Amino acid sequence: MSLSATTARPSPAAPPSPDVSRRRRRGRLLNRLDVKYSPYLYIAPFFLIFGVFGLYPMLRTAWMSLHDWDMIGEHSFIGFDNYTRLVSDEYFWNALVNTFGIFALSTIPQLLLALFLANLLNRSLLRAKTFFRMAIFMPNVVSVAAVAIVFGMLFQREFGLFNWLLSFVGVDPVDWDGHRWSSWTAISSMVNWRWTGYNTLILLAGMQAIPKDLYEAAEIDGAGPWRQFWQITLPMLKPTFIFVVILSTIGGMQLFTEPLLFGNGNIIGGNQREFQTLAMYMYEMGIVNLNTAGYGAAIAWAIFMIIIVVSLFNFLLVRRSAK
Amino acid sequence: MSVTTRRTRLAAAALAAITAIGGLAACGKDDEKPAAGEKPAKLVVDTFGEMGYDELVKQYEKDTGIKVELRKTAQLGEYRPKLVRYLATGKGAADVTALEEGILNEFKPNPRNWADLSPLVADHSKEYLPWKWELGKAQDGRLIGLPTDVGSLAVCYRKDLFQAAGLPTERDQVSALWPDWKGFHDAGLKYKQGSGGKAFIDSITAVSNGVLFQGNGDLFYDKEDNIIADTSPAVKNAWETATSMADISAKASTWSPEWSGGFKQGTFAATFCPSWMLGIVADNSGPANKGKWDVAAVPGGGGNWGGSWLAVPAQSKYPTEAAKLAEYLTNAKSQVEAFKLKGPLPTNLEALKNEAFLGYTNEYFSNAPTGKIFGESVAKIQPIYLGPKHQAVKENALEPALRAFENGQADKNKAWEQFTKDAKTQGAF
Numbered sequence: 001m002s003l004s005a006t007t008a009r010p011s012p013a014a015p016p017s018p019d020v021s022r023r024r025r026r027g028r029l030l031n032r033l034d035v036k037y038s039p040y041l042y043i044a045p046f047f048l049i050f051g052v053f054g055l056y057p058m059l060r061t062a063w064m065s066l067h068d069w070d071m072i073g074e075h076s077f078i079g080f081d082n083y084t085r086l087v088s089d090e091y092f093w094n095a096l097v098n099t100f101g102i103f104a105l106s107t108i109p110q111l112l113l114a115l116f117l118a119n120l121l122n123r124s125l126l127r128a129k130t131f132f133r134m135a136i137f138m139p140n141v142v143s144v145a146a147v148a149i150v151f152g153m154l155f156q157r158e159f160g161l162f163n164w165l166l167s168f169v170g171v172d173p174v175d176w177d178g179h180r181w182s183s184w185t186a187i188s189s190m191v192n193w194r195w196t197g198y199n200t201l202i203l204l205a206g207m208q209a210i211p212k213d214l215y216e217a218a219e220i221d222g223a224g225p226w227r228q229f230w231q232i233t234l235p236m237l238k239p240t241f242i243f244v245v246i247l248s249t250i251g252g253m254q255l256f257t258e259p260l261l262f263g264n265g266n267i268i269g270g271n272q273r274e275f276q277t278l279a280m281y282m283y284e285m286g287i288v289n290l291n292t293a294g295y296g297a298a299i300a301w302a303i304f305m306i307i308i309v310v311s312l313f314n315f316l317l318v319r320r321s322a323k
Numbered sequence: 324m325s326v327t328t329r330r331t332r333l334a335a336a337a338l339a340a341i342t343a344i345g346g347l348a349a350c351g352k353d354d355e356k357p358a359a360g361e362k363p364a365k366l367v368v369d370t371f372g373e374m375g376y377d378e379l380v381k382q383y384e385k386d387t388g389i390k391v392e393l394r395k396t397a398q399l400g401e402y403r404p405k406l407v408r409y410l411a412t413g414k415g416a417a418d419v420t421a422l423e424e425g426i427l428n429e430f431k432p433n434p435r436n437w438a439d440l441s442p443l444v445a446d447h448s449k450e451y452l453p454w455k456w457e458l459g460k461a462q463d464g465r466l467i468g469l470p471t472d473v474g475s476l477a478v479c480y481r482k483d484l485f486q487a488a489g490l491p492t493e494r495d496q497v498s499a500l501w502p503d504w505k506g507f508h509d510a511g512l513k514y515k516q517g518s519g520g521k522a523f524i525d526s527i528t529a530v531s532n533g534v535l536f537q538g539n540g541d542l543f544y545d546k547e548d549n550i551i552a553d554t555s556p557a558v559k560n561a562w563e564t565a566t567s568m569a570d571i572s573a574k575a576s577t578w579s580p581e582w583s584g585g586f587k588q589g590t591f592a593a594t595f596c597p598s599w600m601l602g603i604v605a606d607n608s609g610p611a612n613k614g615k616w617d618v619a620a621v622p623g624g625g626g627n628w629g630g631s632w633l634a635v636p637a638q639s640k641y642p643t644e645a646a647k648l649a650e651y652l653t654n655a656k657s658q659v660e661a662f663k664l665k666g667p668l669p670t671n672l673e674a675l676k677n678e679a680f681l682g683y684t685n686e687y688f689s690n691a692p693t694g695k696i697f698g699e700s701v702a703k704i705q706p707i708y709l710g711p712k713h714q715a716v717k718e719n720a721l722e723p724a725l726r727a728f729e730n731g732q733a734d735k736n737k738a739w740e741q742f743t744k745d746a747k748t749q750g751a752f
Contacts, residue, residue: 072407072410072430156584157581158588159581159588264580266718267719268719270723271723271724284719289712291432291751
């Protein structure tokens, strides 16, 4: 920091009267304080808000996770017992598998589709571009609850649209929330429907930031559109892609509303917990069961750690494969 | 000054600021209690669903000059988290709080959150259904809640569907079809045969719900709050009865879209109705089906599903006045008024004998004398001890296992294993 440079001001030629010099000295002090500390004041609001709503709850949750914590009763310190219990908790692992299963089913097709759509929208030949860009983003504006309720109806066993359509090709009605694969498919389809457009727009923005002359040069060299896509678009899109992947990871690991509403609001997610996600399990233990709030806090921290690990993994994967 | 120390200092200052804010928030509200005997300007009442207090509260304001604010929450699922927050943070709770059966049991292990009402109100122990009064007490003997209503239980059935399948339609004859659960199953099979294979009841969890509360003896807990779900004969009986009904069930679990849609579509011809369910059946079936439903007695006599109490949180500034208000809202006269307005069944013995209550008929349900039907059923309810996490064991262990069996996801043994295992974790407190 080079703040100290401003304090070395040239001294005035004539010696001022003592009164003036005192005032000037005070002014100089204020000035120095201003220069030194006011930048911190300017950025303070963010840190204060982050501290109150971000950092403090996190630390508090960590503290809770070391306790046997009853929401409306006593708490006692038990060290890392909640975490050791977590490792041998069958339902925790079940929720982890469900979360990753739904995450894979929703993120992978979603990003591929988004990439495809973004590439289409990026074509200079396309007419009514703004219309398509708006249209593709529309699902994201709809509230999650509405999406989940409508999809819940479409996937109903008795009167649902999908079972009705399946009946035409001779498939027996599927009990969508009765199996792992079917419930995962149903939930993933909600996530995909809602987020594909969003990712498409972000990827599209990334594509448009790629200099046009690269493509022109490639064309002169005789590269077709497919080759251009692989060798220019994809590598240049890397930073955007990493961003999109990390956002999807965070969203996927925290999936909550869709599976909850898909199962009629039952927190255990299916009769045999076929689609209970980590976030739902955390809610079950931390909020619904009053007496296991400490254990719920431990699950929250576990989710946090998992997100970090998975994000790092994805980050490395995307960076390496794009090289 | 090096950069690092400046940073550390700044961090320390920021941390201090954060703690200061936290501290300020913590002591922002002064907790001083008013002098004893001081009359409050206002009392707050928290209720969920429709408890029928609107007019009563106005009357109380007129009589006492104390303003009463009635805070209503429609859904219990929304009400419970709010209540938990009030108790966990020690502020925000109303002076009088309605507690549903499941919530009350869950809150009982921490009785200090609630004011002991016995020194604050006159002794009413002989005026209510004895078991209902007892359930209002915590383990340490303090009286947490004054009884409001009870769910009771009856069977709602579709007359037109019964007729088409060759079953009797008149409510006394229908009740006579099933003196016990075996009779109910037989009637279901007959309906299935007569209707070309249609389902008779909505789900087997509805059956288990009915049977559980007729049980003699403890359910998921014994009196010392040990979990006995896997050995309790009453639970086993409910399990066996419910699983035997799988062949006449529409597999539409209560509150699911299949269930609410099923009322209009007629996917099932009968369901179990606590008195508060009548309005829900009417809403789901729609005006087109008015007069097609009727109400008969439940197999095996009485039964119960739901019901509430009024309690005073310990954090209330005016526990004495709040207790008086709760006392007023639960007295015989008020319970009859509330029933007439919104339909919660009285628990006060005098109210249960009231002419206006017994003479009440429900227009939507073919003018069935619901007051008389439910009133009689109430008298047959067996007093049952429910442990602290009864609701959680029922909803997150027993019912999922039954549904897994009903849907063919697990055979009967597997499903029972699932239940007993989950009952242990769900029931722990």
